[in-house]
């Protein structure tokens with residue numbers, strides 16, 4: 001995807017396009033920011049623009065064309081001058097960085113500029129990182145190094161001081177909606193929900209399964225209604241069992257979803273507009289629920305669920321914990 005089509009992180013886009021415009025692409029860069037906000041995509045677009053066949057004369061193109069053979073091969077991951085280094089097991093090992101430190105000094109194989117993208121750079125162990133310092137400080141003019149990381153503070157200070165850092169942030173809801181509308185058209189209600197539920201992380205949005213989400217959400221909304229009425233103990237126990245029996249990862253997701261719903265209920269109960277909640281497509285239903293649950297209980301319930309989630313670290317018995325929590329909520333002990 002070209003810079004023209006990428007949305008969000010506009011300042012980083014300007015910085016990279018300026019480097020291309022000034023012909024100063026040989027550099028060591030750190031792209032820092034949460035997973036899924038577009039760091040890898042920006043690195044690839046930068047690499048494409050620097051090698052794009054649409055460049056005129058000696059200058060670099062300031063954006064990728066996305067149609068020339070070079071751009072397409074970089075997108076496919078088959079271009080000889082764009083290399084991605086990923087952790088081998090838990091860490092990026094010294095053998096990998098030594099090979100990289102050597103490779104960096106070779107001339108481009110087929111294009112104009114070589115790119116080395118180090119994924120999850122926080123997994124560079126000290127020894128491996130140290131073997132790269134000289135390379136990072138002054139990469140040869142035909143090589144560019146980009147370190148991607150969600151935890152920039154765990155990079156060695158000696159690495160950070162030798163690199164230029166670009167911070168990436170999640171997209172705003174409006175940016176995300178316009179990105180999705182343009183690139184992945186779907187019904188407006190789906191776009192609105194997806195933009196909110198993935199919290200501005202493009203990487204998440206492209207792989208997110210809305211139908212599974214809606215199905216789980218329906219079950220949990222029913223559960224909240226049941227809790228609000230507080231009468232049907234048998235159905236409550238069944239619901240506790242259904243959730244409690246899930247594998248740990250799935251169980252965590254259920255709790256997160258429940259907290260997200262309770263947060264929406266809290267917002268609506270405190271008078272926020274429907275547009276401010278995550279689950280906009282079921283706003284009316286949640287509004288009714290907010291009327292039944294009320295402000296105080298929405299806070300108390302959310303605290304209780306987050307307590308169950310915290311206790312997961314000590315390997316609790318999930319069905320038992322869920323049963324105790326739900327009965328507690330229904331009987332007004334929270």
Ligand SMILES: [Zn+2]
Pocket residue numbers: 048051052053054064065066067068069070071072
């Ligand atoms: Zn191109």
